Amino acid sequence: MPEHIPEGKIAEIKERASIVEIISDFVSLKKAGKNYLGLCPFHAERTPSFTVNEEKGIFHCFGCGTGGNIFSFLMRANQLSFPEAVKELAKRYGVILPSRELSPEEKRQRSLKARLFEINEVAAEYYHRVLISQKEGEEGRRYLVRRGISEETLAAHRLGFAPPAWDALALFLKKQGIPINLAENLGLILPRKEGDRTETHPSFYDRFRRRVIFPILNEGGRVSGFGGRSIDDGLPQGTPKYMNSPESPIYRKGQILYGLNAAKGPIREQGRALIVEGYMDLLSLHQAGIRNAVASLGTALTSSQVALLGRYTREAVLVFDADESGQKATQRSLELFLQEGISAKVVSLPRGFDPDSFVRQEKKAGFERILAEALPVVEYILAQAMRRHAGDTVEGKVRVIRELIPALNGLKDPLEQNLYVEKVASRLGIKESLIRNQLKGKEPQSVEVRKTFPRGPAHERLLLQLMLMRHQDIPAVGRIVGKEGFSDPRHKKLAQELIALWESGGKVDVQELLGRLVDEDLKSLISELLLAEESLTDADRMLRDCLRKAKLSRVRQEIQLVDEEIRQRSRQGRESSGETPGLKELLKRKQRLMAEQKKWVEESLAGSWPQAGQ
Numbered sequence: 177m178p179e180h181i182p183e184g185k186i187a188e189i190k191e192r193a194s195i196v197e198i199i200s201d202f203v204s205l206k207k208a209g210k211n212y213l214g215l216c217p218f219h220a221e222r223t224p225s226f227t228v229n230e231e232k233g234i235f236h237c238f239g240c241g242t243g244g245n246i247f248s249f250l251m252r253a254n255q256l257s258f259p260e261a262v263k264e265l266a267k268r269y270g271v272i273l274p275s276r277e278l279s280p281e282e283k284r285q286r287s288l289k290a291r292l293f294e295i296n297e298v299a300a301e302y303y304h305r306v307l308i309s310q311k312e313g314e315e316g317r318r319y320l321v322r323r324g325i326s327e328e329t330l331a332a333h334r335l336g337f338a339p340p341a342w343d344a345l346a347l348f349l350k351k352q353g354i355p356i357n358l359a360e361n362l363g364l365i366l367p368r369k370e371g372d373r374t375e376t377h378p379s380f381y382d383r384f385r386r387r388v389i390f391p392i393l394n395e396g397g398r399v400s401g402f403g404g405r406s407i408d409d410g411l412p413q414g415t416p417k418y419m420n421s422p423e424s425p426i427y428r429k430g431q432i433l434y435g436l437n438a439a440k441g442p443i444r445e446q447g448r449a450l451i452v453e454g455y456m457d458l459l460s461l462h463q464a465g466i467r468n469a470v471a472s473l474g475t476a477l478t479s480s481q482v483a484l485l486g487r488y489t490r491e492a493v494l495v496f497d498a499d500e501s502g503q504k505a506t507q508r509s510l511e512l513f514l515q516e517g518i519s520a521k522v523v524s525l526p527r528g529f530d531p532d533s534f535v536r537q538e539k540k541a542g543f544e545r546i547l548a549e550a551l552p553v554v555e556y557i558l559a560q561a562m563r564r565h566a567g568d569t570v571e572g573k574v575r576v577i578r579e580l581i582p583a584l585n586g587l588k589d590p591l592e593q594n595l596y597v598e599k600v601a602s603r604l605g606i607k608e609s610l611i612r613n614q615l616k617g618k619e620p621q622s623v624e625v626r627k628t629f630p631r632g633p634a635h636e637r638l639l640l641q642l643m644l645m646r647h648q649d650i651p652a653v654g655r656i657v658g659k660e661g662f663s664d665p666r667h668k669k670l671a672q673e674l675i676a677l678w679e680s681g682g683k684v685d686v687q688e689l690l691g692r693l694v695d696e697d698l699k700s701l702i703s704e705l706l707l708a709e710e711s712l713t714d715a716d717r718m719l720r721d722c723l724r725k726a727k728l729s730r731v732r733q734e735i736q737l738v739d740e741e742i743r744q745r746s747r748q749g750r751e752s753s754g755e756t757p758g759l760k761e762l763l764k765r766k767q768r769l770m771a772e773q774k775k776w777v778e779e780s781l782a783g784s785w786p787q788a789g790q
């Protein structure tokens with residue numbers, strides 16, 4: 177573990193935290209007997225196989241095999257490290273974690289990022305104050321009023337204005353004692369070329385000048401970067417209307433969704449997200465009361481953005497301007513949704529409108545009307561393709577099918593895929609088989625994404641269950657079966673983990689183990705074993721039976737190995753027609769093993785218990 181979490185804290189968090197409560201932030205759960213059931217957030221499914229058990233503090237998806245505890249859930253759902261997940265839960269449930277000495281490199285990294293966020297915060301405050309209360313901000317205020325942005329929206333999204341001066345921000349940051357190189361690192365200010373420096377043109381100048389500023393917040397609400405829109409109509413050639421912060425340690429293009437921090441609550445409440453392109457689109461929608469909207473800040477969504485959204489919802493509606501709807505880039509980003517298992521729909525606005533102008537004219541009600549007409553991705557691509565290619569000619573049909581294949585392949589639900597194949601075939605007036613032949617593997621892909629493992633011997637599963645639930649049984653299993661004694665490779669790995677944990681401290685914290693393990697297959701095995709319905713009544717007798725079976729199968733295996741060795745050696749001996757070295761020893765060993773086997777068989781029959789360690 178890269179970072180030490182003090183003993184007992186994990187247990188304290190686990191005691192206070194509710195796994196049902198945490199997971200309910202992501203999945204809507206329904207009670208079913210002792211467990212809660214919901215649709216798995218980690219794979220696309222229609223019938224719930226995602227199981228949560230409050231009492232045991234475990235979740236397991238019987239569809240895709242993902243499983244673990246409250247920590248591993250948060251790690252996966254929010255892409256956190258184990259210490260980060262622990263910290264988040266500790267904060268939420270009021271468990272105080274003592275701070276720990278960081279390594280110099282960690283300190284440097286952490287303090288650099290923290291410093292960068294702080295500087296962005298200072299800059300955002302500065303721009304905001306200029307906009308709302310200073311004289312230089314007046315033209316910015318006028319511009320936003322003209323665009324119909326209210327004071328509330330302006331405050332809620334912390335809009336700002338960068339004054340026209342070359343070094344307004346640079347001077348302000350200097351006055352705040354902020355190191356110039358850090359502000360440069362963030363791209364807020366830029367160094368001026370040596371020869372260009374004069375009294376009136378200092379060595380650094382501001383990136384954003386005479387622009388309305390949109391702070392780009394990450395999902396946690398911290399300022400990662402900025403966007404700036406020029407209000408100067410007579411821009412010199414080549415000056416972009418919109419300008420964003422460059423990449424920095426805290427801002428990665430294509431990995432952030434503008435407005436997500438404000439929209440994430442409404443997205444979860446409503447179960448779906450709207451995706452628009454620009455800052456103004458987002459602000460106008462939020463202002464009109466459509467608060468589940470985020471902006472991609474670019475026509476083509478990236479897979480990181482789609483995955484980010486996938487952590488909050490399984491349903492998305494993309495809102496396009498009429499003129500961008502036919503673009504190739506758009507179509508590719510639609511396929512990303514299918515791959516991510518998010519059901520996506522598309523709305524095309526009437527010609528001449530963007531979401532901003534549309535919602536200002538038609539208001540919330542008008543926007544909702546048009547949302548109701550949203551087309552599922554495949555139908556949308558079909559409609560677009562039919563429009564572009566003459567769907568009544570042979571060549572046209574071929575082109576339409578070619579454009580549709582990636583989207584059809586992306587559909588993970590075979591039922592859905594089948595229905596669309598039928599629909600497309602009938603729309604084009606062709607045989608379904610002509611489409612089916614083009615699909616991956618010709619057959620619809622199976623929705624089954626579970627990695628299948630052989631179940632492994634039942635007595636091994638039971639032993640592992642006993643070790644997980646009755647830690648006091650671990651030493652006996654370690655002594656009698658041993659670290660190598662499990663035949664199934666996954667079983668062996670888990671047994672080794674548990675025995676090693678016990679040996680290192682005489683106790684085992686399964687919750688911590690689940691958080692610490694990186695091996696998804698092992699986590700899945702643990703949650704599955706813990707959720708299994710097999711009851712452990714008369715556990716002592718069960719332990720003895722399983723130990724005997726394990727020991728016996730181990731002895732049998734060894735006998736086989738010795739037999740094989742004996743066969744090989746005697747063959748070699750015959751070929752060299754001489755002595756066979758070591759054969760005697762092998763035969764003796766076999767004899768000992770046979771005797772041991774006999775003893776274990778007899779003990780099994782008698783139901784009694786041989787001395788441990790034999």
Ligand SMILES: [Zn+2]
Nearest residue numbers: 216219237240
């Ligand atoms: Zn699943």
